[in-house]
Amino acid sequence: MEFRGVIFVSFLIFQLGVNSNAFPMNDLISKLPRQPDVNFRQFGGYIDVDENVVGRSLFYYFVEAEKDPLTQPLTVWLTGGPGCSSVGDAFGSVGPFIVTKDAHGLQTNFISWNKVSNLLFIDSPIGSGWSYSNTSSDYSNGDDSTNKILLTFMQKWYEKYPVFKSKDLYLAGSSFAGHFVPNLANALLDDNKQSKQSKFNLKGLVLGNPMLRKKLGDLAKIDFFFSRKMINSSLYNKIKKECNAIDENNYFSSIKTTWS
Structure with missing residues (x-):
């Protein structure tokens, strides 16, 4: 019985150790x-x-x-x-x-x-x-x-x-x-x-x-606005022409963007 008691206490300590480590x-x-x-x-x-x-x-x-x-x-x-x-x-x-x-x-x-x-x-x-x-x-x-x-x-x-x-x-x-x-x-x-x-x-x-990509997101917004008749075709075409002229890899300009 004493030996079993030692086993039980050891098992209990082991279980507590697992929980505390987790x-x-x-x-x-x-x-x-x-x-x-x-x-x-x-x-x-x-x-x-x-x-x-x-x-x-x-x-x-x-x-x-x-x-x-x-x-x-x-x-x-x-x-x-x-x-x-x-x-x-x-x-x-x-x-x-x-x-x-x-x-x-x-x-x-x-x-x-x-x-x-x-x-x-x-x-x-x-x-x-x-x-x-x-x-x-x-x-x-x-x-x-x-x-x-x-x-x-x-x-x-x-x-x-x-x-x-x-x-x-x-x-x-x-x-x-x-x-x-x-x-x-x-x-x-x-x-x-x-x-x-x-x-x-x-x-x-x-x-x-x-x-994801700023330019892609901006163009998608313009497409959405036009599809919901929030802007007319003339303005839509002007925006698309202007945005498509921007280099995708340089839309933030040459200034390095930092987060403060």
Whole structure:
């Protein structure tokens, strides 16, 4: 009987160890201000994405799926802008809460995506929301630098939440996430090819009102306006002629676009 007791205690310790390692309990959010009671957990905190450890961190907000989170996929949400807070967007679109009409509290979002998936919101690029750097040049960003940092973030986030590495992964977002999401997908797939260890189990992309190519988007709007008789044929033809004269690769002019 004594020997069985030792086995039972050891098994219990092992089980507790697995649970504590699967989730960083220091990042657990017990309850947000004026938040309704829920049956799922929330986590938030920083992931250091600077190999030189001089201070460069992205802030994240993670929400478990309402039911059986360990059997559900993981969806990463990136808001556009570029430069808008994905964590802020969590409380106005696909997250579990929305702000009340008087802006004094939170209420349940009945169409939250965490009904069918775990949700990870990332404040990116540097300077968005609560993400920061101690290097001032990091606040002038571009697609390439943002994508490299997001890849590092994903690698290190999985180190914090290893149980989700094997889960189906979806990348989602709106607006300028039309750049962020496909770029990150390519980076994850490239990393899969190069890595001999566990791989990103990427299953799909979700884009809402995405910004893909500015000129293409502008021309599509003009086509839509004309098809709905919002502009006449004379104006439509003038706009098309002017826009088609612009070099697709140079529509932002020769000035390098930076995000502040």
